[in-house]
Amino acid sequence: MIQVGLQHFLMVGALLFCLGILCVLTRRNAVAVLIGIELMLNAAGLNFIAFARHQGDLAGGSLLVLFVIVLAAAEAAVALALILAFRRQVRTLDVDQIDSLKG
Amino acid sequence: MKLSLADLLFYAVAVATLATAAYAVFTRNIVRAVFSLLGTFFGMAILYGMLSADFVAVVQVLVYVGGILVLLLFAVMLTANIESARLSSPAAGWSWGLLAAVATGIILLPLALEAPWLQRELDVAGPGTATIGRSLLGNMLLPFEAVSVVLLGVVIGAVVVARLRRGGQDGEVQR
Helix, strand or coil, rough: CCCCCHHHHHHHHHHHHHHHHHHHHHEEEEEHHHHHHHHHHHHHHHHHHHHHHCCCCCCHHHHHHHHHHEEEEEEEHHHHHHHHHHHHHHHCCEECCCCCCCC | CCCCHHHHHHHHHHHHHHHHHHHHHHHCCCCHHHHHHHHHHHHHHHHHHHHHHHHHHHHHHHHHHHHHHHHHHHHHHHCCHHHHHHHHCECCCCHHHHHHHHHHHHHHHHHHHHHCCCCCCCCCCEEEEEEHHHHCCCHHHHHHHHHHHHHHHHHHHHHHHHHHEECCCCCCCCC
């Protein structure tokens, strides 16, 4: 345990990103896959802010992360709509069974 | 080197964030996974605050906790059978996912620790909202407007996709 610097935030970001990859690749529920994607986006955002803070341009990094957050919200809304449509059409959320592009 | 209170707070928040994220990844109950994400998103907001990104921290709470988490809950509640929620998020084979995650960790963690990152001496950062606002209406105006067009498209697209109904015998799609 040493004093907190840039590396600590990067470590948290890296571990969060690994958890996100694990979630996307192993879960079979489409909502859980979406959770993994959100974890990865959060990890990237933390790295952006950590680098920005330690290189003196906090506003620039904040702007990038704001755009990432807004686009993540948009992506979540579209994903929810797609999940509902899938549920109605093919009666499953198992991403291994949703493998045809034409319902 | 002596640990300050801020350092201890960082370790506590980091552990809590990673623990709730890990629980969300490993639990088989999708409802619990979503509620566990609440801790992750709040932890991220506190970490943003520790990096003096005050506006991002507030937006994180507003959009992630207030928006995305609620959307995820909607998705879960509208699709999962609550009775079978205990097994609602089964895992496909662990081997390839674990391999990919561990490989990413092997690349990222030593990189984060040992690379000679450019680091300046930290100055005291005041509130940054004014700078961000001026930038959004100044040199970042084009991305700002592009994002609003994207959001409009998303709203319309989400409504159209969610309203698609399965048709009758001929299988035509009714709106």
